[in-house]
Amino acid sequence: MAAAAAAFCPSFFFSLSSITDSEGKNDNVISTLNRFRNPGSLLLLRHCRGARISCSSTASDPTGVHHHQQLKSRRPPEENIREEACRRDEANASHGFSACYVPFDAPADTAETYSLDDVVYRSRSGGLLDVRHNLSALKRFPGSHWRALFDSRVGRTTWPYGSGVWSKKEFVLPEIDPDHIVSLFEGNSNLFWAERLGRDHLGGMPDLWVKHCGISHTGSFKDLGMTVLVSQVNRLRSAPLNRPIAGVGCASTGDTSAALSAYCAAAGIPAIVFLPTDRISLAQLVQPIANGATVLSIDTDFDGCMRLIREVTAELPIYLANSLNSLRLEGQKTAAIEILQQFDWEVPDWVIVPGGNLGNIYAFYKGFEMCRELELVDRVPRLVCAQAANANPLYLYYKSGWADFKPMVAADTFASAIQIGDPVSIDRAVFALKATDGIVEEATEEELMDAMSLADRTGMFACPHTGVALAALFKLRERGVIKSNDRTIVVSTAHGLKFSQSKVAYHSKEIANMACQYANPPVHVKANFGAVMDVLKKKLEGKLSL
Numbered sequence: 359m360a361a362a363a364a365a366f367c368p369s370f371f372f373s374l375s376s377i378t379d380s381e382g383k384n385d386n387v388i389s390t391l392n393r394f395r396n397p398g399s400l401l402l403l404r405h406c407r408g409a410r411i412s413c414s415s416t417a418s419d420p421t422g423v424h425h426h427q428q429l430k431s432r433r434p435p436e437e438n439i440r441e442e443a444c445r446r447d448e449a450n451a452s453h454g455f456s457a458c459y460v461p462f463d464a465p466a467d468t469a470e471t472y473s474l475d476d477v478v479y480r481s482r483s484g485g486l487l488d489v490r491h492n493l494s495a496l497k498r499f500p501g502s503h504w505r506a507l508f509d510s511r512v513g514r515t516t517w518p519y520g521s522g523v524w525s526k527k528e529f530v531l532p533e534i535d536p537d538h539i540v541s542l543f544e545g546n547s548n549l550f551w552a553e554r555l556g557r558d559h560l561g562g563m564p565d566l567w568v569k570h571c572g573i574s575h576t577g578s579f580k581d582l583g584m585t586v587l588v589s590q591v592n593r594l595r596s597a598p599l600n601r602p603i604a605g606v607g608c609a610s611t612g613d614t615s616a617a618l619s620a621y622c623a624a625a626g627i628p629a630i631v632f633l634p635t636d637r638i639s640l641a642q643l644v645q646p647i648a649n650g651a652t653v654l655s656i657d658t659d660f661d662g663c664m665r666l667i668r669e670v671t672a673e674l675p676i677y678l679a680n681s682l683n684s685l686r687l688e689g690q691k692t693a694a695i696e697i698l699q700q701f702d703w704e705v706p707d708w709v710i711v712p713g714g715n716l717g718n719i720y721a722f723y724k725g726f727e728m729c730r731e732l733e734l735v736d737r738v739p740r741l742v743c744a745q746a747a748n749a750n751p752l753y754l755y756y757k758s759g760w761a762d763f764k765p766m767v768a769a770d771t772f773a774s775a776i777q778i779g780d781p782v783s784i785d786r787a788v789f790a791l792k793a794t795d796g797i798v799e800e801a802t803e804e805e806l807m808d809a810m811s812l813a814d815r816t817g818m819f820a821c822p823h824t825g826v827a828l829a830a831l832f833k834l835r836e837r838g839v840i841k842s843n844d845r846t847i848v849v850s851t852a853h854g855l856k857f858s859q860s861k862v863a864y865h866s867k868e869i870a871n872m873a874c875q876y877a878n879p880p881v882h883v884k885a886n887f888g889a890v891m892d893v894l895k896k897k898l899e900g901k902l903s904l
């Protein structure tokens with residue numbers, strides 16, 4: 359107890375040794391006192407414990423943001439970044455930062471809790487679980503501290519903070535040893551200012567942004583959750599826990615399987631993926647194959663694969679990697695925190711997320727709500743969940759006034775990664791939408807393909823799922839629900855290159871009953887100057903002064 363109290367007392371740290379700045383001069387009393395008032399300096403000093411004291415400069419600017427480069431001396435050549443992190447280990451546990459599983463939406467004083475080291479996916483009553491953080495421990499530091507700390511870590515190579523997920527480690531898996539973390543430096547994704555789309559096609563929206571979660575290691579937002587899940591498995595399989603987990607498995611529409619396979623391959627852990635035959639793109643199919651996963655192509659849809667993987671993981675020592683496992687959402691929620699950070703901690707008005715198995719919409723809510731609760735920001739944005747009309751159980755539920763949820767058999771959609779009729783996170787999604795005064799929208803095949811193709815015409819290369827979210831935005835603008843000056847974020851969930859076949863079909867105008875109004879097929883021309891000139895003159899009519 360006394361040790362814990364000491365760990366929270368700034369003077370404890372500052373009494374550890376005399377402090378020298380980067381030029382080796384003694385700190386003066388006033389600046390040292392200033393640092394006592396600044397919790398940011400507290401943590402940064404702590405990072406340097408165990409390192410040479412000459413690297414202990416806590417130079418800070420008046421905003422309390424520290425100049426990281428002045429804090430670090432170059433690591434010895436015989437040490438890699440992981441080993442360096444172990445030496446520098448923060449011992450978060452001593453701050454009481456911790457997390458456990460509780461039943462989803464359980465009261466604060468629930469007695470049903472599970473360690474994150476337990477292999478458990480469902481509560482005693484068969485309901486969903488949630489990861490609950492020790493918020494009182496995190497609240498001992500003000501919101502300004504967390505903002506400055508997270509900002510100080512952006513885009514660095516310091517293990518594991520260079521990752522957009524692990525830069526928020528205290529909010530994600532506070533107790534994991536950096537040595538067990540399996541990270542591919544995910545996150546820190548581009549927030550694209552959709553200037554031309556907003557200005558020319560949405561009635562003048564100057565504050566429209568696309569969060570490119572799909573411009574990522576395996577080409578989708580799943581990397582954010584998978585780094586957390588595979589890191590925890592790595593911890594479980596390693597000493598001292600040495601759990602007999604033979605592999606990690608998932609059912610997938612193509613993105614979860616790609617992420618799982620890559621992270622498992624990086625860690626040397628066997629991956630097993632169940633894919634619905636002929637329902638995922640070729641690019642997605644080849645990803646787990648290339649990463650050496652065991653790939654089962656099963657004659658059913660995603661929901662059928664999901665039922666099978668749940669049965670199999672109940673029988674075999676295979677750890678379940680779908681978002682039914684709430685660990686995944688801890689990583690995915692960092693995309694919400696990253697959006698706030700990218701706006702210098704100003705809260706946007708709307709965030710539009712395409713939904714399938716419905717874990718991600720809750721993850722966004724959780725990230726925003728955690729920042730509100732810990733006073734990094736003062737409110738949360740309104741959330742919109744966008745579904746393909748061919749796979750719209752949440753939309754129908756919403757339209758019934760949340761009266762009647764009916765799982766369905768989802769029909770084929772170009773947004774194949776969200777062709778899901780029985781989403782496992784339905785309760786989480788409803789909770790997130792109710793808590794944010796949220797909305798559910800749907801998009802037909804033509805609407806989603808047109809929205810995607812129009813966005814491409816303004817410089818993006820969107821996937822069909824992003825098309826679903828963009829189509830929802832068009833509808834909400836038309837209805838005047840989203841106003842022209844509202845700061846609006848569309849979440850792009852996958853890289854368009856994974857779905858190039860659907861773009862080829864659209865631009866070849868070979869889709870039945872679809873006008874493909876933005877199709878731009880290539881022109882086949884004979885290999886002679888006259889023919890090329892004829893085509894160009896026709897194309898550029900009125901724009902050339904020849």
Ligand SMILES: Cc1ncc(COP(=O)(O)O)c(C=O)c1O
Nearest residue numbers: 713714715716717718775851852
């Ligand atoms: C590209 C893409 N977008 C959106 C989603 C929907 O995410 P969620 O299942 O968490 O609703 C998925 C997966 O389901 C996906 O792979």
Ligand SMILES: N[C@@H](CCOP(=O)(O)O)C(=O)O
Nearest residue numbers: 610611612613614680681715
């Ligand atoms: N789109 C997902 C579907 C499964 O979702 P999960 O988040 O529960 O793993 C995929 O790519 O498999």
